[in-house]
Amino acid sequence: MALSLVNFVVVIAAVLLIIGLMVVNAVIMVYAERKTAGFIQRRPGPYEVGPWGTVQAICDSMKLLGKQIFIPGNVDWILFFAAPVLAFFPVLLLFLPIPFGPYLTALKVDEGILLILAFAGFGVISNILAGWASNNKYGLLGAARAVSQSVAYEIPMIMALLGVIFLTGSMNLTQIVERQGAWPWQWNLAVQPLAFFIYVVSMVGETNRAPFDLPEAESELTAGFHTEYSGMGFALFFLSEYANMLLVCCVCATFFLGGWRGPFLDGFWWTFIKAYALMMFIVWIRWTFPRVRFDQLLNINWKWLLPLSILNLWITAVILKFVD
Amino acid sequence: MDRFNFINPFGVRYQPDTVAGDFYTNNFAKKAESNTIILNLGPQHPSTHGVLRVIVELDGEYVLRAEPVLGYLHRMHEKMGEVKTPWQFLPNMGRVDYLHPIAWNWVHVGAVERLAGITVPERAEYLRVISCELNRVASHLMWWGAFVMDLGGVTPILYAFEEREKINDILQIVSGSRLTISYFRFGGVSADADDRFLRLTAEFVPYLRQRLKMYQALVTDNIILRRRLEKVGPIGVDMCQRYGATGPVLRAAGLNRDTRRDIPYSVYPKFDFNIPTGPVDDCLGRYLVRLAEIEASLSIIEQALESLPAGPILPPKAPKPTFKLPAGESYFAVEGARGQIGLHLISDGGKTPYRVKLRAPGFSNLSLFAEAARGTLLADAIAILGSLDLVIPEVDR
Numbered sequence: 177m178a179l180s181l182v183n184f185v186v187v188i189a190a191v192l193l194i195i196g197l198m199v200v201n202a203v204i205m206v207y208a209e210r211k212t213a214g215f216i217q218r219r220p221g222p223y224e225v226g227p228w229g230t231v232q233a234i235c236d237s238m239k240l241l242g243k244q245i246f247i248p249g250n251v252d253w254i255l256f257f258a259a260p261v262l263a264f265f266p267v268l269l270l271f272l273p274i275p276f277g278p279y280l281t282a283l284k285v286d287e288g289i290l291l292i293l294a295f296a297g298f299g300v301i302s303n304i305l306a307g308w309a310s311n312n313k314y315g316l317l318g319a320a321r322a323v324s325q326s327v328a329y330e331i332p333m334i335m336a337l338l339g340v341i342f343l344t345g346s347m348n349l350t351q352i353v354e355r356q357g358a359w360p361w362q363w364n365l366a367v368q369p370l371a372f373f374i375y376v377v378s379m380v381g382e383t384n385r386a387p388f389d390l391p392e393a394e395s396e397l398t399a400g401f402h403t404e405y406s407g408m409g410f411a412l413f414f415l416s417e418y419a420n421m422l423l424v425c426c427v428c429a430t431f432f433l434g435g436w437r438g439p440f441l442d443g444f445w446w447t448f449i450k451a452y453a454l455m456m457f458i459v460w461i462r463w464t465f466p467r468v469r470f471d472q473l474l475n476i477n478w479k480w481l482l483p484l485s486i487l488n489l490w491i492t493a494v495i496l497k498f499v500d
Numbered sequence: 501m502d503r504f505n506f507i508n509p510f511g512v513r514y515q516p517d518t519v520a521g522d523f524y525t526n527n528f529a530k531k532a533e534s535n536t537i538i539l540n541l542g543p544q545h546p547s548t549h550g551v552l553r554v555i556v557e558l559d560g561e562y563v564l565r566a567e568p569v570l571g572y573l574h575r576m577h578e579k580m581g582e583v584k585t586p587w588q589f590l591p592n593m594g595r596v597d598y599l600h601p602i603a604w605n606w607v608h609v610g611a612v613e614r615l616a617g618i619t620v621p622e623r624a625e626y627l628r629v630i631s632c633e634l635n636r637v638a639s640h641l642m643w644w645g646a647f648v649m650d651l652g653g654v655t656p657i658l659y660a661f662e663e664r665e666k667i668n669d670i671l672q673i674v675s676g677s678r679l680t681i682s683y684f685r686f687g688g689v690s691a692d693a694d695d696r697f698l699r700l701t702a703e704f705v706p707y708l709r710q711r712l713k714m715y716q717a718l719v720t721d722n723i724i725l726r727r728r729l730e731k732v733g734p735i736g737v738d739m740c741q742r743y744g745a746t747g748p749v750l751r752a753a754g755l756n757r758d759t760r761r762d763i764p765y766s767v768y769p770k771f772d773f774n775i776p777t778g779p780v781d782d783c784l785g786r787y788l789v790r791l792a793e794i795e796a797s798l799s800i801i802e803q804a805l806e807s808l809p810a811g812p813i814l815p816p817k818a819p820k821p822t823f824k825l826p827a828g829e830s831y832f833a834v835e836g837a838r839g840q841i842g843l844h845l846i847s848d849g850g851k852t853p854y855r856v857k858l859r860a861p862g863f864s865n866l867s868l869f870a871e872a873a874r875g876t877l878l879a880d881a882i883a884i885l886g887s888l889d890l891v892i893p894e895v896d897r
Contacts, residue, residue: 217658313539317561317878386652387724395547395650396879466724467652469879470561 187272190282194271202418206233209459216463243407248311251404255309260405260412263302266295267419274426275350277436277444288349289341292427293334296382299420300326303391306413307401318400321470322384322391328477329381329388335485336371336378339492340364340431353435358442363434370488372432374481376454379424381477383417386462390470425454524569528555536564543572547650547882550892554869556881563881566873568866574896581856586612586686587821589856594680596858597894599639602632602671603836605684607843607858610765610832612686615825615845618818623811624688625767630701630804631671631683632834633797637708638667639837640790640797643889647787648719650886651728656719663711666704673697686823688814702805705798712794720791729784733872733884736781743871744864747839748793749888752778752785759835771803783887790889825853838862838889862888862895 207222207230214221222229247253273288275281285291300323307319343364344352356363365372381388392400402413429435429450438446468476521529521538529538542553551572557564577596581589586608593608594601606628613620620628641664645657668678674691675683683689719725735745737753750757758775760768776792778785827849833842839861846855865888873881 213654217655218662219658313537316537317539317558320560389652393652393879395652396882398546463655465653465722466648466728467879468724469728469877471877472727 187282190272191268194268194282197271198267198415198419198422201422202415203233203237205418205421205455205459206236208456209462212456212459213463216460237411240407240411245407245409246404248404251311252309255305256404257409259302259306259309260409260416262305263299263416264412264419266298267416267423269295270423271419271426273349274423274447275353275430275435276426276447278442280436280444281350284348284350286346286348289337289347289427289431292423293330293337296420296423297326297330299416302416303401306405310401310404312404314397314399314403315401318391318393318397318403321393321397322401325381325384325388325390325473328474329378329481332374332477332481332485333378333382335482335489336368336375337427337431339368339371339485339488342489342492342496343367349430349435353430353437356434356437358434358437358439360434363432363437365432368432368488368492370484371492372428374485374488375428375432376457378477378481379428380458380461381473383420383424383458385421385458387465387467388473389462389467390473393467395467421455421458422451425451425458428454524553524567525555528557528565528567531565532557533559533564535559542569547886548892549646549886549890552866552890552892552895554885556873556878558878561878563873563876563878566870566881568869570863570866570896572896573892575893577897578856578858581853581858583852585821585852586825587819587823590684591680591682594677594682595893596860596897597836597838597841597862597891598679599642599891600635600837601679601681602628602635602683603834603841605682606632606766606834607832607836607841609684609686610834611830611843611845612825614832615828615830615847616686616819616823618687619815620688620766621812621815622767622809623692624813626804626808627674627689627693627813628684629767629771630693630801630808631674631681631689633800633804634667634671634701634704635681636837637794637797637801638664638671640794641667643790643837644715644787647886647889648725650882651725653719653725656715659711659715663708666700666707670697670700670704673700685814685818687818688812692813693808698805698808701801705802705805708794708798712791715791720787726784728879728883729787729887730780730782732783732880733876733887734780734782735786735868735872735884739868739871743868745839745868746861746864747836747889748786748789749839749865749868751776752789753781754778759833759840763833765832765834767804768800770807771800773797773800773803783883786887786889824849824851833859836861838891838894839865858897860894860897862890862892863897866890866895 211221222232225231225235270292272283273285273291303322304319307315341347344355384391402410429447433450436442436444436447532538537558539556539558541556542548543551553569554566555569556566577592580592593604596604641660645660648656671681672678674693674697675681735749735753737755740750740753754777756775756777761775774796776789778789825847827847829846831842831844833840841861842859844857845853848854869885872884
């Protein structure tokens with residue numbers, strides 16, 4: 177695809193829109209998560225600031241903006257500052273190939289999913305840098321956990337997506353959506369249920385959310401790799417965490433749940449409805465289950481998810497061969 | 501590192517690597533192996549619940565050695581017992597263990613009564629049993645919530661708080677306070693139970709039984725929780741006896757010991773209650789024993805409410821605040837939520853006791869942590885620490 181001036185302008189506009197989306201997403205998700213947590217824990221959640229506490233998230237972000245950036249002694253300050261920025265920036269690229277709607281795709285490339293998976297790996301680097309640069313033992317342990325967890329959970333994730341890619345015969349996300357129908361039984365979920373299950377589990381693992389939030393396990397490592405971060409450093413990690421959540425949910429919606437195809441009226445709203453439904457599912461899990469132990473986390477991955485995903489891929493390939 | 505020894509734009513100067521740390525860390529580090537991390541868990545750490553500090557030596561995530569450091573909440577309760585009259589010392593007892601203050605009330609009041617030969621009216625004994633068991637239920641509920649929070653489940657503690665609020669409301673009717681209760685007086689209790697107290701208590705028992713069923717389904721049977729607790733941190737009878745551990749920790753190990761039955765006091769012999777012992781001595785065993793103890797306490801409360809006699813709550817010649825202890829010594833032990841609580845009182849006949857010794861079960865239970873945590877994963881060590889049910893003010897006294 178030639179990068180003409182029009183494309184360039186489109187991509188720049190898309191990046192700006194994505195920054196907006198990330199911020200809005202974080203504000204909405206902070207509010208939604210706190211209200212959901214309140215509902216699950218039988219308390220009201222935020223309700224003081226604004227009607228039903230809706231302004232709470234904005235006030236929180238203002239507070240984080242205004243906070244002094246505290247740097248502990250003996251830290252490698254270049255890496256210490258680079259880490260949150262590195263966590264934030266890849267996410268901008270990651271949203272480009274996502275087809276939100278039939279006419280709402282920033283970057284129509286044939287290898288869309290490859291681009292996403294490649295840049296998603298950057299998140300790990302920022303975690304390592306954050307943990308290493310903060311000169312903190314909790315941070316170091318959190319970083320070590322983050323690396324082995326992310327590396328482990330990327331593999332079944334890719335394997336699960338490969339099943340769908342085999343079916344569609346394309347890595348172009350728009351084509352993957354177009355091959356699926358509007359109704360749930362026409363989605364890839366119906367033909368690849370095992371892959372969907374594996375993807376959802378590894379998606380929770382990949383975004384470091386409970387019950388797989390080992391890198392920032394509060395009761396063990398206080399806050400893991402971002403223990404020493406305050407103010408905007410912390411806010412950037414937070415933003416990128418929610419943006420990553422939205423990303424994996426968008427990918428899930430695109431691959432398994434029909435993307436922008438939906439009953440009655442196709443459009444970008446279906447992508448968002450599906451993605452946010454998945455996000456609320458992750459939130460629900462987080463406030464319900466205790467955390468797994470680290471060896472259990474790796475066991476789930478290497479002993480169950482990986483063999484299952486290979487099996488799924490093999491079955492898909494065999495069936496496709498015979499159908500042809 | 502000299503290359504980096506400059507002032508960064510934010511004014512933080514790089515310093516050469518020095519071995520930082522206080523006496524405890526440095527002393528602990530002397531025996532460290534090479535390529536290990538020495539990590540300070542606490543005194544400010546989310547899962548040490550208060551100001552306990554544990555120094556651990558980690559090989560990766562495995563705990564090679566652990567050493568608790570105490571004293572961050574030492575408040576000299578024993579010394580205060582020597583400079584205050586028994587009456588003035590009474591409110592201290594609610595502050596020793598903020599989760600089960602009534603048991604500490606009881607141990608002090610009981611030791612003084614034993615020394616001065618004061619008889620307690622039967623109604624007061626029943627009220628003591630009811631309030632103490634209610635408080636034990638509150639303490640166990642609080643532990644349950646905090647323990648599941650140590651394992652990463654944030655929600656149950658808020659459910660536990662809700663139940664505990666109801667107990668606090670009930671105890672507030674008679675004692676006037678909600679946390680640092682001092683309800684007992686020498687010879688009885690400070691206030692009689694009114695109808696509201698009795699009605700709310702009677703309503704609370706079936707309510708909590710119903711809730712416990714929900715907790716069983718929601719938390720206890722959860723597969724993640726089971727896998728986190730099964731076979732983690734086995735503490736056998738032998739280890740318990742070497743360190744003097746009592747209470748649910750000892751009972752989970754399989755030894756059926758309970759002060760309420762073995763060294764009977766008050767009107768406990770009149771009640772028929774189950775003393776749960778664990779089938780397994782791991783963290784899950786301790787978890788199940790505590791939940792079963794809630795049921796046992798509820799049954800005691802029910803029986804006490806049924807047979808609550810009428811009568812006075814203080815003896816006719818109840819001691820006045822000016823009373824003097826006779827010379828001599830006495831020891832009184834009760835079963836607290838964390839194990840056997842004891843108070844040894846020595847008086848030389850003066851205004852204040854000569855010596856007051858408090859036996860805190862948490863102290864003994866904590867001392868076995870170093871051995872139990874050896875060779876476990878960090879997450880398991882946190883689970884073991886949580887399963888000991890520590891209340892730091894009680895450990896430090």
